Amino acid sequence: MSQLFSKKNKEVFSSPLSMNNPITVQVLGICSALAVTAKLEPAIVMGLSVAVIVAFANVIISLLRNTIPNRIRIIVQLVVVAALVTIVSEILKAYAYDVSVQLSVYVGLIITNCILMGRLEAFAMANAPWESFLDGLGNGLGYAKILVIVAFFREILGSGSLLGFRIIPQAVYEWGYINNGLMLMPPMALIICACIIWYQRSKNKVLQEK
């Protein structure tokens, strides 16, 4: 048991959450970060779906890593990811229909999310299943974390609500406050992402380029 949660494994899990975050440090998976973060709910579902898919795709690829023919390894990775994404999408359609309608094409686009292929190629092809699982989960949650932060600001400033519930009271609107429609546009997600990167780099000297 102690081996399962050794210092190295803990680091594999926790480093993608902050110091090696896939979005703010590796700058992967930006496209979906723009697309699904106008509202908090789809961002949470998207983040969790990606976390689950990366974790399991990592485990499967890690189990297969010694049998995969080197020449078709990318194809094998893609098939595993595509199959998992299709299954998740089918499950969402059956049990969370509203959310699947909101996410529409973006669930399918998880397949092309650079984080997935990046982790499979860089980590799962060379590490044991348990480490790969932690790495996948860590990266997925690191991705989800940024998505949720971005969606939080976009929804509260753009729509005045959180998870669909009105947060900014009607009285404030009567004084002349207007929702910032620009926040609902995709470019604002990039600007918020950039602010997070700025904040993170100013706090962590290690991340600053010389």
Place this chain on the structure above:
Amino acid sequence: MNTNSNSYTIIYASVMVVIVAFVLAFTSASLKSTQNKNVELDKMKQILHALNVDTKDQDAEKVYKQYVKADQIMNAAGEVVAETGGFKIEMKSELAKPLEKRQLPLYLCEVEGKTKYVLPLYGAGLWGPIWGYVGLNDDKNSVFGVYFSHQGETPGLGAEISTADFQKQFSGKQVLKDGVVALGVEKNGKVTEPNYQVDGISGGTITSKGVDAMLKSCLGQYDKFLTTNNKGGK
């Protein structure tokens, strides 16, 4: 074992594909009925939305039965060919047929003791299909409520057709002018006939035009039905 040989690679790929196909087919088959149920519930919610009735997820079916009295099928000549079964009809496949052969669903509804008609819409936006429902009052000419949705219009621009702000503009508008569908969407600020037209979405011109074309073509199919006993139809 040599994992780089040609035969190993080919066998590996074949086996993998068969396994994956089997897993996916199994998932799809076992979830199919739940998914179809969701699609049906969603359609009920959309129809209710055109009647200005909002529903929470679970009770949609009950509320639907309460308001929608019949889902008739009509032909282009305005004759009712079946009293029920309109709900099962997909507008997309009907629009592909010649007008005489189409089966047109007509939902007979009752809101607060008054008869309402709900007609389905289906058309093209900028990136993909758009669809909706129009609820008409018992004079068959004034709009009671509408519902529009889309598959992938641009958020904040074309996607605004699914917002309440855009849809509430329609209530009270007239459909027919001299027997022709005049209800439509005009460029924002360019409305010349406020009784028939609503403001389009700035920046969502192609989607707005798509809604306009969809209203004209889909409601046009029902002209025989709409012009019977209708003051605007003369």
